[in-house]
Amino acid sequence: MHAYRSHTCAQLRASDVGQTVRLSGWIHRKRDHGGLLFIDLRDHYGLTQCVLEPSNPHFAKLEKLRVESVVTITGEVVKRDADVINPNLPTGEVELRVAELAVQSEAEELPMPVFGEPDWSEEVRLKYRFLDLRRETLHANIMSRVAIIRAMRDKMAAAGFFEFATPILTASSPEGARDFLVPSRIHPGQFYALPQAPQQYKQLLMVSGFDRYFQIAPCFRDEDPRADRLPGEFYQLDVEMSFVEEEDVFTTMEPVIREVFAEFAEGKAVTDVFPRIPYDEAMAKYGTDKPDLRNPIEMQAVTDHFAGSGFKVFAGMIEKNPKVEIWAIPAPTGGSRAFCDRMNAWAQKEGQPGLGYIFFREGEGAGPVAKNIGEERTAAIRDQLGLGDGDAVFFVAGVPSDFAAFAGKARDRVGNELDLVKQDQFALAWIVDFPMYEWDEEEKKIDFSHNPFSMPKGGLKALEAAEAEGNAALLALKAQQYDLVCNGFEIASGSIRNHVPETMIKAFGITGLGPDVVKERFGALYRAFQYGAPPHGGMAAGVDRIVMLLVGAKNLREVSLFPMNQQAADLLMNAPAPADARQLRDLSLRCVVVDEKKTD
Incomplete structure (x- = not known):
């Protein structure tokens, strides 16, 4: 038999019952159940459960070993009782009864856990990346x-x-x-x-x-x-x-x-024919040149509806600068004052003065913007955007090159907040x-x-x-x-x-x-x-x-x-790091650290 393993920790099945095999790997987890010690042994390929009784000569050694120690275990493959079969594990029908043990490498106390994958600080995860890489998801x-x-x-x-x-x-x-x-x-x-x-x-x-x-x-x-x-x-x-x-x-x-x-989508839909969207159109509809097309919201210019209107903030901007445009961000199902107020508060946190909005109920538009521009203009905006009762629309104003990025963020925010983004697809x-x-x-x-x-x-x-x-x-x-x-x-x-x-x-x-x-x-x-x-x-x-x-x-x-x-x-490798004097001399270099604040 090979010195380290006859099988990997993912290979054993019910057909192997009765065989004597050898596995090597890391102690992933230990459990003491009524005198029986269970060891989950892990290698690159998977897990196998190993078991031993207190009378086993290796019981005390395995009981003391820390998790992540590397061991080689030889023993007989036995079938698990029906009530303890693990259907979620490929090796879940069997376990290995420990006969021989060789400790290849003992682990110190871990700076971070491998089993269970709880959140851990990035500093520790990167410093001990070799441990982090043992975790199942990564x-x-x-x-x-x-x-x-x-x-x-x-x-x-x-x-x-x-x-x-x-x-x-x-x-x-x-x-x-x-x-x-x-x-x-x-x-x-x-x-x-x-x-x-x-x-x-x-x-x-x-x-x-x-x-x-x-x-x-x-x-x-x-x-x-x-x-x-x-x-x-x-x-x-x-x-x-x-x-x-x-x-x-x-x-x-x-x-x-x-x-x-498609090969790795795991059931998610993948765009069949990729659309070709001109850059200018992408910026006007989505506020970005990398739009998330899972979000059905498309922005539209509604400048004409505000020109000369009673909403003086927008009307005044349009009158002063011919480059000013007003963009509308439709919000299907977002027609409540509470949602509109949340979006307005979000915009202020983004450094904006706010988001103008109209929400529709009982065939009419509501909110300060609707009140100021009047029923006719409000209805025209509703009809242009294809909105109805229970929907809302938000507005951004200015020179498009200045506000497009924020408008795109607002579109994303609306789509996610209203659960409009189709999560089960890759939209290319x-x-x-x-x-x-x-x-x-x-x-x-x-x-x-x-x-x-x-x-x-x-x-x-x-x-x-x-x-x-x-x-x-x-x-x-x-x-x-x-x-x-x-x-x-x-x-x-x-x-x-x-x-x-x-x-x-x-x-x-x-x-x-x-x-x-x-x-x-x-x-x-x-x-x-x-x-x-x-x-x-x-x-x-x-x-x-x-x-x-x-x-x-x-x-x-x-x-x-x-x-x-x-x-x-x-x-992990402590880089970058200073070069020593000999290295610098070989390269004909001398290091002078410049304080950019002072040079400015």
């Missing part, structure tokens, strides 16, 4: 992640893609975040950067003639903590294709993403036609709004025409960029790339980067485009977010093996 999440990534690889290969590995030590790139820099010992004073994404390499692969690329790629961004992204590093399903238009990317990748979701959609540029208020200049390597709609001619017309035309220019969203999360982003050197120079020039700077920063791409570059495009899907959605986790740290905390610190 362990299962990680194994789901493994299976989901395997499914991605299989489906990409089946779709005709080839997996390539791109470099980790590379050059700095403007992907929208700070780089992690790596000092070079051989080239004193110079630095590599960890890739924010394999963007340039995957484009160079297309120029090199490889046609269809994919990679489960690690990406590194030195960003401030964000709730929807792990600090430091994350993984994405990175994709690039040659000789494609947007529609080719959609029709190729949509089945891959849909099939991955493409968001298309993103703006090519945005206004950087801090720098007072035009900048890229998304991926700087994207092709503008209309190409070089569109860039030249917009530049000639001025900033308003540039800000209205659309790019061949698209996102894939699911249940309120952006899970993928991509574009058709700008593969024409002249267009590339012009696109960057509009943001203030001249030809010499572009050639220096993106020399590899620029040179490659001189020697025959195919039209190409692709996308990158966030592996961590997809796994989080599929397993129903609330936090990205619940689907990652060894994450950092929200201060970007690895509590």
Whole structure:
């Protein structure tokens, strides 16, 4: 018999009764029932109950061992009595009667429990992540992640893609975040950067003639903590294709993403045909470019109903500024003063003056807004939105770019508070036609709004025409960029790339980067485009977010093996940490910690 195990802790069944077997694992739980000692033995695969009597020579040793100690137990498989069979456990019909015991490793007193999974502080969970990973839910999440990534690889290969590995030590790139820099010992004073994404390499692969690329790629961004992204590093399903238009990317990748979701949805519905929603429409209807389409609420502009009305607050805003709009957020079934007051209080906590509202009862609108605009305008709003008795509507006012994000939050709040969000589905959609540029208020200049390597709609001619017309035309220019969203999360982003050197120079020039700077920063791409570059495009899907959605986790740290905390610190490995003097000397570096408050 093998020194450690003949079976795993999930294998034994009624058909094994009478066999002598050997199991190894962790003591998950101990129970003393009337003189009998029961041990739940756990390994990666599952649990097996072991039992021994006080007369057993190993009873005293097992009784004293702490939970999470590692042991090897040899014994006979016996059938459980009918009244103690555990139908929720694959091994629940049998138990192992202990004959031999070998202690492989004794556990100290635990800093956190493994059995039962009570809430525990993040600091302790991350510092003792090796214990945290033993807990059932997190362990299962990680194994789901493994299976989901395997499914991605299989489906990409089946779709005709080839997996390539791109470099980790590379050059700095403007992907929208700070780089992690790596000092070079051989080239004193110079630095590599960890890739924010394999963007340039995957484009160079297309120029090199490889046609269809994919990679489960690690990406590194030195960003401030964000709730929807792990600090430091994350993984994405990175994709690039040659000789494609947007529609080719959609029709190729949509089945891959849909099939991955369907395979792991556990009965939840998955969108069959992903809608394509223009960015401007998404912002107007949902207040966000990553809408949760499980929520049926769609906002509408109702500006005309308030212009010149008796509701002076809105009417005055409209009169003073032609850019002002009034948006309505329908609230089906929300037609009570109590609910409207709760929403108004919530808005004030969000830093807003409040939320105007109308609620409908007995064929009429009620509330201060309805009173001030009159029956006719109130009825027109009700009819436009398709509302009736028992419903309500909330209003936000101002320049849409200033209030859209808050309006989107209010829509989400209404949908969740009224239980309108369909929890049993994954609602996916493409968001298309993103703006090519945005206004950087801090720098007072035009900048890229998304991926700087994207092709503008209309190409070089569109860039030249917009530049000639001025900033308003540039800000209205659309790019061949698209996102894939699911249940309120952006899970993928991509574009058709700008593969024409002249267009590339012009696109960057509009943001203030001249030809010499572009050639220096993106020399590899620029040179490659001189020697025959195919039209190409692709996308990158966030592996961590997809796994989080599929397993129903609330936090990205619940689907990652060894994450950092929200201060970007690895509590397990104690990183970051100071480098010693010899390391710094080898790198020709000296550390000077700058107090940013003083330098400001």
